[in-house]
Amino acid sequence: MGELEMEKHVRYILTIEKKKDDFVSLVIEHLRINGAYWGLTTLDLLGKIETIDQDEVVSWVMKCQDESGGFAGNIGHDPHILYTLSAVQILALLDKLDVLDIDKVSNYVAGLQNEDGSFSGDIWGEVDTRFSYIAICCLSILRRLEKINVEKAVDFVVRCKNLDGGFGSTPGGESHAGQIFCCVGALALTGSLHHIDRDLLGWWLCERQVKSGGLNGRPEKLPDVCYSWWVLSSLVMIDRVHWIDKEKLARFILDCQDKENGGISDRPDDAVDVFHTYFGVAGLSLLEYPGVKAIDPAYALPVDVVNKIIFKK
Amino acid sequence: MEGRGVLKSESLRRSYVTPVLCVVVVAAAATPPPRSLCPSAPHRESVAKEKMHGRPRKAPKPDDEASAAKAAQLQTLQVQLLQNHHDKIYTKEALEICAKLVEVNPEHYTAWNYRKLAVESILRSETDADAIKAILTQELRVAESALRRNFKCYAAWYHRKWVLNKGFLSLDHEFRLLDQFQKLDSRNFHAWNYRRHVAALKNLSLEEELKFTTDMIDTNFSNYSAWHNRSVLLSDLLKQKVQGYSHREKVLTEEYELVHQAIFTDPDDQSGWFYHLWLLDQTVRPDSPVLTASWPPEGSELVLSFEHNLSGGLLSPFRTVYSDDGVFPIVLCFNQAVGGVNASTVTIVYMFNKNEDLSWMPLSTDNSGSAQAWVTYLNFPDVKDLSQAYPVEVRFGHSQGIVTSSGCHYCCPSQFAFTVSLHSFNLEHSEVASNVEMVVWKDDGFNAYGGPIMDLSSIVSFDQLKIDKECLQKASSWQSETISNEIALFRELLSEIDCKIGNLTLARLLMAHDAMMSYQPSQQKKTHSKEVLDLFIGLMKMDPCHYRYYKDEHSLVLMEQVTSTSDSLVRHCCQYDHQISSGLHNLICFRLKNMSLSRIGFIERLLWVQMLDLSHNELRSIEGLEAMQLLSCLNLSNNKLRSLTALEPLRLLKSLKVLDISYNEIGAHSIDTTRYLCASPLSHAVGTDWNINEDVNNDDNVRKYWEAVVIFKGLHLTQLDVVGNAIADERFRLLLSKVLPCLKWLDGEVVH
């Protein structure tokens, strides 16, 4: 196993930021704000957030805001709750939440709650527990959770609980590690983890570890670095992370590094991207890898950033 | 049985599993799972895949002409789309550009939004039904070709849903398409979700959909998605008692047969095992809550004493409860969390308090208002008559109201009665306080308990409740037969192939068997603890990745063993009698020192304990300890507690005075795994508003050690040991002495 190539990953993130016109960059052009969140959080976890021009980032993020208060994935696109969270997370990370009209943003998010407690992603009405998490996380960061009906929001998430202890995207939907992260996160942020059978879910989650040490997202699937985040953070929130072999997982993540050019991929020897680079580094953070800052499993932001918001530390 | 005997052929087994390629994703993902997550999908060329998953590391050379052309084309489409979107241009040509774009890049969500706006705008001026149908059909076509490109595209699936919800189109085509898609990738959860949606729109019967899962499972046992959908459908069928499903036991028996075929065909495949675990749960779980213990137990004769300094031998050490203020707890423990325990659901007949004045509190700190254990406190006044034993009677379950979160009521008329006599009430409080001595946990301060075991048995709650026998959860013969059959079957499987999941399932079956029997009135309770312990030890070796899981389970079984009889309990009882200490004589310490416990359980059998030694174990958690309302001295030193938030249960132990948490790992870890299990401003728990001004005017220490404030504030500790933890520096100690005003000794030194 090698070490974590911190400097190379930092350099990788700084270079992709500049790449805008190849096919791969274009195809994800509409979610650039997600990319910015992944990249910046990774830089912060690696202790290098100061290498970027923060004012430039902030002014670009603000250009993605729509009149409705929501944020788009990039300038000129439509607002969506997915990108609104990324925008808020980026501003929190840079300690620039004060540039926001907090009420405007939180009203946008709160306005997406439906009668049954669920949340739509945008005006078009797609419902998914991912949006429940996003709304709760976003409003917690903005300290405006009281704008929604929390009890109903929790009820909806609980309705998506399955008989294997996991959660799906809508009632009846199959358990999936990504979806589980969202639901466990939503319950964690609302003091509602008692709705979870932690032993049952913990067992399902720790069985995601396969022989190579990596984690998959559902039974009988291949491992993938991004699940290092979704499975791990869920296991951390329910205090069952000791049920997996942490060393083997760390080795798997490190094996997915591009040691020449930086970046982390989904599986060893695949092409790297910022998405898996973030989830790899965030996973190592949850594994307490030396030199990587601690990340909060529910807010998906560095612990010091979260503590500062909540405890004004 | 068909398929029994374990499929030996690797190739046959593998052929079940669709080759997986994690395709991708991301389009939009936030921290939350991306718009399209990563789960594997059929291997097909997809844009997304080109983006994020399964791409070989050597990317095509950037100067590759073809890819440059592709990029240029995509860029043009995207620019045009955004332009048209902003100018609200919905001409045929504009829509054509959009169609081309979502075919190349199905994740372009703004393009889908644009299409919806366009459709709505066109429909506003269109009244001809056929024309409307044509427009909507065209939308389905666009969505279909996007899905063929990328199967996991949230936006394309939703677009279809949106179109269908308009109501003009027939649903039959959807099922044909789904059949096609689900054959290609039987695990695609988008397709399964969509299927549920369409089935509901079409009012398809649950049985029909159940039949579909049977077909899918018959084709390939390793289809977790199908098993999952089956569990959802079957739960509904059973709940609604649909014809053919009213006989729950018969239905479950057939399900066992089906899942056996899967398990015995490929014992390494997880799909069937999770289904089996669910069936097991369905078989043994009692619906209504069951009372597992009470404090005090039925028939006990207790003494309430203000004074620790008793000349030994006068009073039974087990039956004497010490209290500073005449407050005496009554605790009810259930097998699952319940709400609705209050003065109207529980009646206490007692001469000094009116029942309606008693308030019950859930022993939990979450926002639920429910808990497995509940407590209320009786107040004994300062009466001089020491000869009298005051009777107390507790009655509940005669009406509904005590209820689980799933709506099941405790409806088993129950009662218990006990007496309390008072001792040495004439001491002044101040005098009592000054008498307190430092507790020393050294081994030589403890003597083996030599008194009569009867004293112990009278205060441990073993089936002593006066409960209407009819009401007792009696395991039906079907239940015990089913479990016995399963046990026999898995022993047989294990004789053929020694697989991890087989061993684990056998252990779980044996535990389920024992638990089921524990609700029975005690006759001969043959337990399998020894065998289960051995199974877990075997599993730790066989599957070292999950070592800690087995270790935790092993610890619970150990706790079960230790607490199962008075005989085994008494072996862990010691009399505290330290030479340098003149107080606390006659106190019984329950010692579980050095047992390699990583977790505790069966606390309902330890409600009588006032002094507990759990030192030198491997505890990471003390969950459950909150039910021990009599606990005044607790030793947790030399364990593996990782953070202060892991001490959350202590907040509910109002009589705790002496606490030793020295030599743990508190402060040594950057990730706190109980951060969200502890009620705090982070979890928006009720009543935890973080008001810094109130707590300490902008004290930096309070912010730095917020966990210590959250946990210790409100406790009346007189003695605390924290040495040997990374967190325990001078600053921390200083804070502790502020947060704990009653503290007299910190790490053995007098606090000034």
Ligand SMILES: [Zn+2]
């Ligand atoms: Zn991935």
